[in-house]
Amino acid sequence: MVGTAEPRRTTGRGQVLAALALAQFICSFAGSNMNVMINDISEDLDTSVQGVQVAITVFLLVMAAFMIPGGKLTDRFGRKRCFLTGLVVYAIGALLSAVAPGLGVLILGNSILEGIGTALLIPPVYILATLLYPEVTSRARAFGVIMALGGIGAAAGPLIGGLITTGISWRAAFVFQALVIAVIVVLSLRMDDPLPADPTRTFDVFGAVLSAAGLILVVMGILAADDNVWLMIALLLLGAAVLLWFFQTVRAKEAAGKEPLLSLSLFANRTSNLGLITQNVQWLMLMGTSFTVAAYLQVVRHYDAIETGVVFTAATLGLLLTSLAAERLAERYSQRTLIMTGFAACMVGVVALITLVAAYSTAWAFVPGLLLIGLGLGVMLTPSVNVVQSSFPEERQGEISGLSRSVSNLGSSFGTAIAGTILVSGLTKGAYAAAMITLAALSLIGLTAAARLPARIEAR
Numbered sequence: 077m078v079g080t081a082e083p084r085r086t087t088g089r090g091q092v093l094a095a096l097a098l099a100q101f102i103c104s105f106a107g108s109n110m111n112v113m114i115n116d117i118s119e120d121l122d123t124s125v126q127g128v129q130v131a132i133t134v135f136l137l138v139m140a141a142f143m144i145p146g147g148k149l150t151d152r153f154g155r156k157r158c159f160l161t162g163l164v165v166y167a168i169g170a171l172l173s174a175v176a177p178g179l180g181v182l183i184l185g186n187s188i189l190e191g192i193g194t195a196l197l198i199p200p201v202y203i204l205a206t207l208l209y210p211e212v213t214s215r216a217r218a219f220g221v222i223m224a225l226g227g228i229g230a231a232a233g234p235l236i237g238g239l240i241t242t243g244i245s246w247r248a249a250f251v252f253q254a255l256v257i258a259v260i261v262v263l264s265l266r267m268d269d270p271l272p273a274d275p276t277r278t279f280d281v282f283g284a285v286l287s288a289a290g291l292i293l294v295v296m297g298i299l300a301a302d303d304n305v306w307l308m309i310a311l312l313l314l315g316a317a318v319l320l321w322f323f324q325t326v327r328a329k330e331a332a333g334k335e336p337l338l339s340l341s342l343f344a345n346r347t348s349n350l351g352l353i354t355q356n357v358q359w360l361m362l363m364g365t366s367f368t369v370a371a372y373l374q375v376v377r378h379y380d381a382i383e384t385g386v387v388f389t390a391a392t393l394g395l396l397l398t399s400l401a402a403e404r405l406a407e408r409y410s411q412r413t414l415i416m417t418g419f420a421a422c423m424v425g426v427v428a429l430i431t432l433v434a435a436y437s438t439a440w441a442f443v444p445g446l447l448l449i450g451l452g453l454g455v456m457l458t459p460s461v462n463v464v465q466s467s468f469p470e471e472r473q474g475e476i477s478g479l480s481r482s483v484s485n486l487g488s489s490f491g492t493a494i495a496g497t498i499l500v501s502g503l504t505k506g507a508y509a510a511a512m513i514t515l516a517a518l519s520l521i522g523l524t525a526a527a528r529l530p531a532r533i534e535a536r
Contacts, residue, residue: 092208093218095263096201097225099163102256103194104229106170106186107136107488108366109237112384113246115374120246123179125375129367129496131183133489136363137295138191139198140485141288144338147199147478148280154273155200160264162197166190167257174250186250199477206465206477207270219465220402223457227395227450230362234370235392238385283325283337290319291486298493342472342479350525351463354415355480356487357522358460361422361515362453364491365391368511369429369442371499376508383439390443394450402458411459415526418456419519425449426516430509456526463529491515 110117114128121127150158169189176182201222209218240249293315300308329336343349366388373379373387398405405414425448432441461480468476498511 091263092204092267093221095260095267096205097222098256098260098263099159099197099201100222100226101229102253102260103139103166103198104226105233105236106190106194106229106253107132107139107363108230108233109249110186112234112238112370112374112382113241113249114371115380116241116246117182121176121179121182125371126496127179129371129492131179131187132367133295133492133496134183134187135191136485136489136492137292138188139194140295140482140489141291142192142195142284143199143482143485144287144478145279145284146195146197147203147475147481148284148337149196150200150203150477151274151475152277152279153275154269155203155271156264156267156269157273159197159200159267160261162193162195162200163257163261163264164193165196166193167254169193170250170253170257174247174254176247190253195481198481202461202465202477202480204267204270217403219458219461220399223402223461224396224399224454227362227399227454227457228392230366232388232392234366234388235382235385238380238382242380242382278335280329280335280337283322283329286318286322286325287337290315290322291482293318295486295489295493298490298497338479339475342468342475345467347530348464348467348476350529351460351467352480352483353525354419354456354460354522354529355464355484356490357519357525358418358453358457359484359487360491360494361449361519361522362491363488364495364511364515365426365429365446365449367492368495368499368508368515369446371496372508373439373442379439387439387442388446391446391450391453394447394452395454396450398451398454399458401454405455406459406462410531411463412526412529412531414459415456415463415529416523418452418454419523419526421452421455422449423516423519423523425452426512426519430512434509494518 110128110132114125117128117131118124146158146162153161166189169185169192172185172189173182174185176185202219205218205222236252237246237249240246240252293311297308297311297315300311323340326336326338326340330340369387370384373384379387409417425445427445428448429442429445432444435441464476464480494514495511498514499507
């Protein structure tokens with residue numbers, strides 16, 4: 077145990093933390109800013125709301141599908157090299173999206189290249205933060221900054237994207253992403269890798285293909301729900317079969333003494349498993365709410381991009397307030413208490429979003445609910461990450477970081493896919509309420525998992 081150890085020294089640690097936090101910001105921003113561009117993109121590229129939803133969901137899905145391989149590659153090539161490579165791939169995707177002549181090129185640039193770039197650069201963010209800050213409260217401070225920027229990117233994405241879209245063009249939002257990436261590269265020049273790369277480490281290519289294919293099939297099955305129930309069932313069953321095949325290959329490799337893509341022993345840690353569930357549901361709630369409210373405001377109430385973005389300021393403010401207080405909260409309350417409180421606040425926020433929006437036509441009706449959801453997410457995002465990362469020693473940070481980020485981004489994909497599927501089946505007040513009720517019901521899973529966490533958790 078190193079629960080009382082001092083944070084280890086590294087050159088320009090504050091600058092490195094800034095780079096890591098900005099990286100999480102821009103990746104989260106990319107997942108939510110398109111929500112306010114639904115009308116603009118669909119008109120400019122001659123597509124539909126569902127077409128834009130597919131682009132958003134595929135981006136989140138590619139991140140989830142390739143996050144585990146991305147985490148594994150950090151052991152072989154080093155965290156800094158993977159981080160910088162991911163930044164370059166992401167920037168190319170952003171610039172390609174900015175000049176996209178149609179939906180297909182937009183999906184290639186935004187959904188595929190930005191998704192792959194994110195999968196390469198995000199695992200190093202959490203590995204480096206874990207290695208540089210080994211003590212629980214100092215690690216909570218680092219994760220608090222990273223998650224605050226990540227949460228702000230997701231919550232403020234609609235506002236920033238709305239301002240850029242209204243003031244210039246939706247295409248300029250992708251140029252903005254490329255510019256932020258350039259800043260991150262400059263900040264990363266003094267980054268030191270606390271652990272040396274190990275070129276001798278093997279990489280399970282077949283396992284990476286199977287895991288990615290299985291996750292893609294499952295989410296595509298959810299997306300198919302509003303078009304063809306039988307296709308949905310077929311895709312879900314096929315996805316489950318491929319994932320089962322993946323775990324069988326992992327078991328066989330471990331039995332043969334070989335290194336698989338993902339060790340099954342990662343799932344032997346009960347505390348980490350519960351933390352992963354809370355992470356998945358948190359991002360499901362965040363991205364599902366963001367897509368539901370943004371689509372409803374634009375398609376039903378005919379708000380423009382900037383008006384939609386302004387409404388989301390309430391969630392951004394709430395998330396910022398509680399995320400930046402992560403270190404102080406970690407000193408006063410247990411991780412379990414914080415996560416449970418966060419889920420409770422989010423569920424109350426959903427109730428407020430349903431009841432007040434039904435009763436009043438003003439935009440102010442969205443503020444209390446979004447503020448509560450923002451406060452709740454800010455309270456629990458950091459401790460959930462802390463719980464998972466702190467459950468494993470240094471040598472396993474590559475594996476658990478990839479798994480953790482994959483689970484979180486899979487939650488984002490599920491949130492957008494589930495809420496979007498309900499909405500596009502009929503964008504009415506009833507569909508809006510049904511989507512929000514579904515998200516609240518799924519939050520009960522996260523609350524139950526949080527209640528089963530141990531009262532005291534220490535870093536390894």
